[in-house]
Amino acid sequence: MITFLSRRIAAAIPILIGVSIVVFITIKIIPGDPIASLLGPTSTPEARSELTARLGLNRALPIQYFSWIGHTVRGDLGNSIAKQTAVRPLVFDAFKNTLILTLFAAILAFAAGLLLGAIAALRRGKISAAISNAISLFSISVPQYSIALLLIIYLATGTGWFPSAGMYNAIGGGGWGDLFAHIVLPGISAALVPAGIIARMFRSVVIDVMSMDFIDSMRARGLSERKILWHAFHNTMPTLLTIAGLQLGYLLGGVIFVETIFAWPGLGLLVYQSITQRDLPVIQAGVIVSALAFVLINLIVDALHATIDPRVRA
């Protein structure tokens, strides 16, 4: 198990290096000058070039890259150009918020996805299965941002049931209940697509597992259907875990539309804004953190996978 994990960790390192190179190059080829957007219309050319030099943005690209990566490895994510503050708390706070939203959406997506998938798989040929399939189909097809807007119109401003933006109330906010009220609408919007994907995949996994020979053998041993289903469910776990990892990763990197519309102060919103401001250190750190999270999630999934499935432990 330990060798298994260390092998996986070793495999993750080149991925992270690759991500760092890609993010660095991508950012460098995006037109736009962070200094210009930082200093605004009243800045003078001298002030701009001075700041450029001070931030080291006039150095050769490889030097910039190695300087950045060196600092990053030591945990120093630098200073935001646009926000003039340390990047680390900025990115970590945003990441924490995204994580909260992501986990909530993941729970929703899994609850709904497993339910829909199970119905679709186990009641094949029945109306309920057809309805489940239709729901999952719609949820993967729907344009997220328009659903988000409709939720706002009808559930936030229309009824006032839910707040329309942010994480907490400005006044008297901050409790769990407050957070919960704020997270419902963005959570639903973010969960839609993963729920559909999970439902569809879970359906096919259940069908696969239910058609495996050992299920039949259990039946021949007199096990009740409930017990058999339980064992079948156990056998869907490895795949389910993989799906879980992928969907979590997807959510982490993909909630940007939702964060924009609901003004959720998460990493997607932060990185998106930083792209518009060409705030290089924040973009770099944000992408690295989300890649790290992605890799970490995969690592956890692999570890769990190995715990559940003795065959992959070797």
Place this chain on the structure above:
Amino acid sequence: MPNERPAPTALPVAESSSAPSSPRRRPSRRNFLAGVGGVSLASVLAACTPGAKSTSGSGGGAKANILVIAMTASDIPLLDTGLAQNQGYEGLRFVANQLFDGLTKFDLKQGEKIPPVIPGLALSWTANAAATVWTFKLRPNVKFTDGTPWNADAAIFNFNRYINKSAPEFYPALNAAAGLTISSLKSSKKIDDMTIEVTTNGPLAYLPSNLTTVYFASPTAVKAEGNEGFGAKPVGTGPFTFVSMTRGQQLVLKANPDYWGGAPKVEQVILRPIPDPTARIAALRSGQVNWAEVPPPDDVPTLTKDGFQVLTNSYDHVWPWVINGQKKPFTDVRVRQAMNYAINREALIKNVLQGTADPEFQAAARANAAYREENNLYSYDPAKAKSLLAAAGLPNGFSTTLSYPTSGSGNMVPTPMNEALQQDLAAVGIKVKLQPVEWASMLTDYFVGKIPGNADMINISLSMQQEGFWNTWFGAGSGPNVGKYNNPKVQALFTQAAATLDDTKRSDLYAQAVKYITEDAPWVFIVDDRNPRVLAANVKGFIEPKSWFADLTTLSVS
């Protein structure tokens, strides 16, 4: 094949082929639902019910005497004096102007006239004849909110922070951020405890106006926290003091009861960054905020109908198309004028902007001191446009391109506005191709004097807030003068104005320049923004000034 990793993607996954439908017994669905589905359903239900309950009270989130402002900024601005500009001028308006004061300030407590410059932390000032050396008498008995007294030492400390590269407290980031405002400041020196002298690089008759946004921080606090750390615990003399900040979410300020200009009536001001206009209005309508900046124009009628206060007023802000006058056919002034005649500004304002802007027929904004009614040269006159085009040898019009920002501070609703203008121009034969450009990359090009995408024109909203902008936008050799406009007569008037201390005379000189500029039509003059904002019905006592800035001390929330 459950152990096979499905194609790993967030995208719909190629599901593993389902197994052959062999003649097998299906499991009893009842049991399964009880086993697996039941859990899921229960958790969904559990997740839903308390939600409905707990949120019912949140509609009244913004109650008590607290003002909650939805800003257009995408994040909380920096809290250190001039650095607040990092989220645009909105940072100065809502953060710097509330936490700090300048030597001078605008009179924002009225909405009828263009706010004059009035004493702030300075009681009075005088200048030498050349308008290069200024003496300021400081306001006595003012304390920073940490108790540090306001005096010449504090003032010089702050000037050093801005401009004195040899002083230990010099803060390069602040120097860079304050930009044009301080670029002509040469030095400052203490005369006595309550008098200081400021020297400029050249004649700068409008220095008092510039100094409204040179803010003063508590030297004690800056020394304690360091230049970099001060932004986390800002201390100023302003009407509000810092309470707390949640990055990306909100900034809480509370009233400074000892404010020298009169304590604010409201207890707290909470600033929330909500860059999306729809989201701002949603937050306002769902009661999360009671003040929203810049609503989508089309919401104005319904907001008014629903009892919200929609406030607008002219201010020094224009929304033009800047023409590259060096490109054909724009080298011909008749072509540029024709475009100014071809557009129906009133229809645009009525239909697209719902009255949130004023038509602009000259180079000066309505709320600019240089605005003169008689300089309104243009009108909606397509026939005249056509005849001008014909005279210029273009009876069938021509094709051209316009770069415009898709978003960005002050740009109003650029897409539908430009689409409407595009239709007007098409009517006289000018076919405009629209090239949307992302705001950040547009600025990069713009500030180095380029029009993005090599287009013939650029649409960008520009401020006239400071008199120095006249030269920035229209002065020969100025970078942001992307149209390369150059009229020696205009140039001479700008130089003369900079050395004219008398406000009225100076504005007359600018008005003359405006006349020339208007005739030369280096821009298509389109509209002046009216700075719309929406307040909940219970926000009382706010006066919308003819300014970008706002005074939050007069209002209260009931």
Place this chain on the structure above:
Amino acid sequence: MGFLMPDTSEVLLDAVSLTKTFGNGTRAVDSVSLLVNRGETVGLVGESGCGKSTTAKMLLRLLSPDSGSVRFDGVDLLAARGKQLRAMRKRLQVVPQNPQTSLNPRLTVRASIEFNLRAHDFPKSEWKTRVAGLLDRVGLAERHAEAFPHEMSGGQLQRAAIARALASEPDLVVCDEAVSALDKSVQAQVLNLLVELQRDLGVAYLFISHDLSVVEHISDRVVVMYLGKVVEEGTAADLWSQPKHPYTTTLLSASPGTGRERIVLKGDPPNPANPPSGCTFHTRCPAAFDRCSVEVPQLLTVGRQHNSACWLNETADTIEPAAVSA
């Protein structure tokens, strides 16, 4: 070198001391030498995991051996590259095991056969007649050319696979468990077909199977493998009548119509990654004695064209089945 130098026939394939160790330490094939003469059938028999398929893959150059050499018609097969290799492969074809997967499920039988014709640059104008001829040769109707594999029975599929292998007019066809998955009645048809083809075309076979009765039936000579090693080789008739290795005897006891007492071995086949010391068979061998667990028996000549690797051969001239079925 080759232990069995033939008198009359010409050597077609001469593999010497092939060894292959996999990444996990499994020595799948250990110093296996093999010789196939023109037009003859050599059977390779053994249980799953004994290395017979790995041997076949090395001969087909689908795997490269760690050591050893393979000469095909005098040419070093392992060194051949590019054109030369393709020319060799033209003459060395394979019929895989599973009828359901030996043909590409997405291609018609015609397309599968034409693929081989294209690979060896047969003029396109001949394809049609060649396909028809090949199908006829293996007893398939012309309509089967347009059939997809899922539309055919197992026997038909293996016939088509044989037709494909014959397309390039090979000298040697490796039949890797080519009939094992078929029903016995169908297996009989395919075996008959293979014999008929050999008779008519002079093609040689390397016939790999776990079923000694089938191998014995179709082969001129038989090579028996156990745990990566050749334990016995000889003519089919010799092996049948005078097996010189207890393992061969055991396998024979499970063949029909022998009247032999069925021998039941103890234990499981050992893990190839961790083979027993000495003679690898000693853990299960009913006749094992002390020496077997210590010293590795070499392949020794025990008769004309008959080699065996068993210490018993040193003490007795032949091993009677009775002697081992204690």
Place this chain on the structure above:
Amino acid sequence: MTATADVGIAATAVAAPQAATSKRRLPLSAKIAGGVILIIVLLAIFAPLLTSYSPTVGSLTDRLQPIGTSGHLLGTDGQGRDILTRMLYGARPSLMTGLIPVAVSGTLGTTLGLIAGMGSKFTRGAIMRTLDVFYAFPAVLLAIAIAAALGSGISNSVIALAVILIPPVARVAESETGRLRSADFIEAANASGARKSAIAFRQVLPNIAPAVVVYCTALIGLSIVYAAGLSFLGLGISPPKAEWGLMISDLQQYIFTQPQLLLVPAIAILIASVAFNVLGDGLRSYLNVRSETA
């Protein structure tokens, strides 16, 4: 499963008659979906014949008419343009942003996957690890960054989408190829003496094509949605051209005045996306009939 597996035989025994009659037929749902797509394509092609309005020029006095207004069946937008007209014309770029990125990434991704799946350990490692990097990169952000780098415009959002769709397609192609790598018929092909490229394109490709095609069909819907998302962020097609995503972004300004207008393009995207997904599902079961028995 070998021929001696009786359970399997029982399965095929039942499946066989069905397969014989239905294997060449798409499920009804997929046919309907195909029909819907065809209708959208036809509407897009014949848009100029179906409406007399201009998709780009409207009347400012006629703006924000609700759905059902006579003369403007689906209402008008903020520029007073007929929404139905814009929907018809907008179908063109919307379909293009769905189809072109998928076609491009399908081709490139399949080729990459084939090369990785058929190539040496080193080649496979190099390609797959590179793709892993793009996997760890948040896809939406990558698309935004690329689109931002290239500037707005439909061709640039097409490029951005194609880039982010290549890795998943390549993975599907690679894993399908990997599954075949040790298949008997591939070994036979390898042993037959054919060139690697011939094996890849004539033997492997026909086998992985169904999975890739099915997968890509599902991606079309996603690509439309993503492209619309890019337009929504101002990175897609340039106004005043009509495109569904851009229309959502445009009409969302009016959700407090005419919320139902927003539904029109949203539902259109939903329908197109569902249609492609259903078609993909149909193709899946259609193509699987053969692969199952094989």
Place this chain on the structure above:
Amino acid sequence: MTVDTPAPATATTTAPAGPALRVVNLSTVFRTRTAEVKAVRSVSFEVEPGETLVLLGESGSGKSVTARSIMRLHNSRAKIEGEVTLSGESVLDLDEKSMRALRGGRVAMVPQDPSAALDPLRRVGKQITEVLLLHKQASSKKDAKAQAVELLRLVGIPDPQRAFRSYPHELSGGMRQRVVIAIGISCDPAVIIADEPTTALDVTVQAQILDLFAELQKRLSTALLMVTHDVLVAADVADVVAVMYAGSIVETGPAREVLENPRHPHTKALLGALPRHDTARGELESIPGAPPIAGQDFAGCSFASRCGFAQESCVEHAPPLLQVGSRHLAACPVLNPAAAVGDPLSARPAEVA
């Protein structure tokens, strides 16, 4: 060939115990959307305690479907008719709950592929104790564990404690099959149905497993119904052989008699197709044509189209099983013209002992 036939418990015809398994006119039809597929056509046989009956046939002959029909393991699309009696109890009328108690209890199944028959994610021991506890064979978990280890020892696993803790993939194929057998016999079943239990195994391991069956049967007096395509396996273990073709039993009788003196053309052909040392190369007997495909219906003898002896009447009328020996029946009037119609249920080798 060794047939360790225990003295039948029912040596006298009046024995009250009766057969452990009795199948009368069992038919199984699969309904599909388009057709009805007759997989099993009126099959009858019975197996006494301690006796082994082999259903011998090639793929698609219906032998596995028969076995699964007895345990009612088909889904609702399968229509099962006839009569199945397990130690006197009629199985086809039982409700699902009683049927479940029966499965794994009175009747156990040993499936073909031991690798697929075990839950790959659970330890072997758990899978045995689960069944023991389920059928109340064990009073406690501890007791169940002790019994399970004992069972593993019984089926010849060298280190039962370790096997108990192993995951299926850690065991060899032979060991896995022993585990599956251990599960099968865990509740002292009256009948074991073994469906091609050795097909997936190597020939040397196959011999061990077949020996194990023989030994267990001797010790437990269980009736064994084995399904196989392998004539050699049948010859090895069977007391009675029933040869199936296209869903019907075409020949049945004492194993030695049927396999040494087949009376049905299909049985003859099956035996002739086996490569023997004395068969000339290339002259194996092979059956021309292919078996009828599923769903195909025919009025007459199912083998007629491939049979070298077929006459016109064969195509028109399905021949009944004819008595061709004291316990030997074959459904071929052409080869056995004088024989009388026999009762397949009596085709037990009473005199083999």
